[in-house]
Amino acid sequence: MYEESMKFEKEMKLIWKGTEEIITEEELIKKFLKAEDKNKPLRIKYGIDPTGYDVHIGHLVPIRKMRDFQDLGHTGVIIIGDFTAQIGDPSGKDETRPHLTAEQVKNNSEKYMDQLYTVLDKDKTEVRWQTEWFGNMTMADVLELMGKFTLAQFMAHETFRSRYEKGLPLGMHEMMYPILQSYDSVAIEADVELGATEQKFNILAGRDMQRFFGLPEQVAVLSPILMGTDGKEKMSKSLNNYIAVFDTPKDKYGKTMSIPDDLIVNYLTYATSSFSDSEIKNYEKTLNSGSINPKLIKEKLAWEIVRTYDGEKYANLAQAEFNKIFAKKEIPDEMPEFKLKTTKMGITELLVSAGICTSNGEVKRLIKQNAVSIDDKKIDDIFFEVDKGSVIKVGKRRFLKVLK
RNA sequence: GGAGGGGUUCCCGAGCGGUCAAAGGGAACAGACUGUAAAUCUGUCGGCGGACGCCUUCGGAGGUUCAAAUCCUCCCCACUCCA
Missing domain, CATH: 3.40.50.620 (HUPs)
Known part of the structure; x- marks a missing residue:
C-alpha cells in the first residue's frame, strides 16, 4: 500500500x-x-x-x-x-x-x-x-x-x-x-x-x-460547509448571506468585501481554488501580524472570486467600480435607469415606480433620514419634483439614473 | 381512540375584550463613526394620506359585542402524554 x-x-x-x-x-x-x-x-x-x-x-x-x-x-x-x-x-x-x-x-x-x-x-x-x-x-x-x-x-x-x-x-x-x-x-x-x-x-x-x-x-x-458572508451561519439562501453564481460581478465583489475580517482565511481556502496552500499561509501570517490592512487581502480574494466565475475582465471592472463607490464615494458607471413618464414626477412616485423603494412610506422615511440625494445634493423635501435628467442616490448603494 | 396545551406582523416571541399596527429580541434599512467590514451609538421598520386620520393584518370560516389578536362555534395545521 x-x-x-x-x-x-x-x-x-x-x-x-x-x-x-x-x-x-x-x-x-x-x-x-x-x-x-x-x-x-x-x-x-x-x-x-x-x-x-x-x-x-x-x-x-x-x-x-x-x-x-x-x-x-x-x-x-x-x-x-x-x-x-x-x-x-x-x-x-x-x-x-x-x-x-x-x-x-x-x-x-x-x-x-x-x-x-x-x-x-x-x-x-x-x-x-x-x-x-x-x-x-x-x-x-x-x-x-x-x-x-x-x-x-x-x-x-x-x-x-x-x-x-x-x-x-x-x-x-x-x-x-x-x-x-x-x-x-x-x-x-x-x-x-x-x-x-x-x-x-x-x-x-x-x-x-x-x-x-x-x-x-x-x-x-x-x-467543509462554507460560512455565509455574515460570518455567523452557513451560507444559505434563506439566511440571505450568500454569494450567488448569478450575482453580478459587482455584487460578488461587494458581498465578498463585506465579509468579516476573521472569515478571510476561510474564504481564501474554501471559496475559491485560486490560492495555493503556501499563499494562504502567508496571508494568514500577515493578517495575524496586523501589519497590513485586511482590506487589501480581501480585495485580492474578491477579485479572485469574480474572476473564477466571470473572468478577469469583469473582476477588474467590479474592483474599479467598488473602489469608486465605496472608497471614493463616487457614483457607479452603470445603474438602473428610469425614464420620466411626464415632464415632472414627485420623488416618491418616481422611486417607487422605478422599483428602488417598495412604498411611498419608505421613500418618505428615507428622505427624513437624510438618505436621498439628487445629483449629490441631499434633499429634505418629500414633495421634491424631478423634472430633468439626474442621478438619484438612496442610502449607500442604491442608485437611479433618471432620463428625461 | 382518549386527554392537553399551541398557531401573532420577515423570524423568534409577548399580548388574552377597548389605551393594539400590536411589548421585547433578531434580521433588514438609514444616519454617525470606520480600513471594505465588524463593533458601537441614534433612528426607522404593514399600506395610504404632509401631523389629528383612514385602510389591511394576529391559522381559516362564521358568530357574540358599541368594540375582538383577545369571547363563542365549526374547520384546518403541527405538537405533547396515554393506548
Missing part, C-alpha cells in the same frame, strides 16, 4: 485541498489504482435538489472538487434529485416542500446545470435523473429498500434526533431521503460521492446500500 500511496501522492494532495474528510483515504487510493489498471475513469457523484435553481458559491465547494476529479480524468455524475426534491433534505432546516410540476423541475435543472458548468468540464459530466430508476419502482421494491435500515440508525442521525427531541414535525417520508439518495449510488455505481459534511450520514448510507446490493462501496469526500 505504501507504494500506491506514493504513486498517487499528487492526486491525493489535490483531492485533499479544501477537503474536510475522506472516508476512507485508503479506499480512494485503491480506486485510483484500479481505475488506472483498467483504464476506466471513476464515477464521481453529486446530487442536486431541483426545488430551486439559485446556486451559491457554498454549493460549489464540492462541485469544484468534482472538477478536480475531472481534471484527473474521471467522470462527474450529477444526479437530478427529482424524487428527493419532493421530500426536502432533512439535513437542512427546510420545511415541507411545495410540490413542483415536472416542467418546473426540468426548468430548474437546466438553470442549475448552467451554473455548475461555470466550474465543471461539460465533456466529462453525466447528468442523470432519479426518475430513471425510481420512476418504475413498485411498492415491493420500495419496501425492500426501506427494510435495509432501522429506525435506530436514523434516530442516531443528529437532524432526525434533534427534531424529534425538540418536538418538531418529522414526516415519515423524510426518512426516505437518505434511502433514496443512497440508492442513487447503487443506480449509477458511484465510486465517490461528494458533498458537504452535513451530507455525511446520507453519503455513508450510500455505502451501506451499495454493500447490500453487492457493489463496491463509494468513498465519501466531504467538503
Whole structure:
C-alpha cells in the first residue's frame, strides 16, 4: 500500500485541498489504482435538489472538487434529485416542500446545470435523473429498500434526533431521503460521492446500500460547509448571506468585501481554488501580524472570486467600480435607469415606480433620514419634483439614473 | 381512540375584550463613526394620506359585542402524554 500511496501522492494532495474528510483515504487510493489498471475513469457523484435553481458559491465547494476529479480524468455524475426534491433534505432546516410540476423541475435543472458548468468540464459530466430508476419502482421494491435500515440508525442521525427531541414535525417520508439518495449510488455505481459534511450520514448510507446490493462501496469526500458572508451561519439562501453564481460581478465583489475580517482565511481556502496552500499561509501570517490592512487581502480574494466565475475582465471592472463607490464615494458607471413618464414626477412616485423603494412610506422615511440625494445634493423635501435628467442616490448603494 | 396545551406582523416571541399596527429580541434599512467590514451609538421598520386620520393584518370560516389578536362555534395545521 505504501507504494500506491506514493504513486498517487499528487492526486491525493489535490483531492485533499479544501477537503474536510475522506472516508476512507485508503479506499480512494485503491480506486485510483484500479481505475488506472483498467483504464476506466471513476464515477464521481453529486446530487442536486431541483426545488430551486439559485446556486451559491457554498454549493460549489464540492462541485469544484468534482472538477478536480475531472481534471484527473474521471467522470462527474450529477444526479437530478427529482424524487428527493419532493421530500426536502432533512439535513437542512427546510420545511415541507411545495410540490413542483415536472416542467418546473426540468426548468430548474437546466438553470442549475448552467451554473455548475461555470466550474465543471461539460465533456466529462453525466447528468442523470432519479426518475430513471425510481420512476418504475413498485411498492415491493420500495419496501425492500426501506427494510435495509432501522429506525435506530436514523434516530442516531443528529437532524432526525434533534427534531424529534425538540418536538418538531418529522414526516415519515423524510426518512426516505437518505434511502433514496443512497440508492442513487447503487443506480449509477458511484465510486465517490461528494458533498458537504452535513451530507455525511446520507453519503455513508450510500455505502451501506451499495454493500447490500453487492457493489463496491463509494468513498465519501466531504467538503467543509462554507460560512455565509455574515460570518455567523452557513451560507444559505434563506439566511440571505450568500454569494450567488448569478450575482453580478459587482455584487460578488461587494458581498465578498463585506465579509468579516476573521472569515478571510476561510474564504481564501474554501471559496475559491485560486490560492495555493503556501499563499494562504502567508496571508494568514500577515493578517495575524496586523501589519497590513485586511482590506487589501480581501480585495485580492474578491477579485479572485469574480474572476473564477466571470473572468478577469469583469473582476477588474467590479474592483474599479467598488473602489469608486465605496472608497471614493463616487457614483457607479452603470445603474438602473428610469425614464420620466411626464415632464415632472414627485420623488416618491418616481422611486417607487422605478422599483428602488417598495412604498411611498419608505421613500418618505428615507428622505427624513437624510438618505436621498439628487445629483449629490441631499434633499429634505418629500414633495421634491424631478423634472430633468439626474442621478438619484438612496442610502449607500442604491442608485437611479433618471432620463428625461 | 382518549386527554392537553399551541398557531401573532420577515423570524423568534409577548399580548388574552377597548389605551393594539400590536411589548421585547433578531434580521433588514438609514444616519454617525470606520480600513471594505465588524463593533458601537441614534433612528426607522404593514399600506395610504404632509401631523389629528383612514385602510389591511394576529391559522381559516362564521358568530357574540358599541368594540375582538383577545369571547363563542365549526374547520384546518403541527405538537405533547396515554393506548
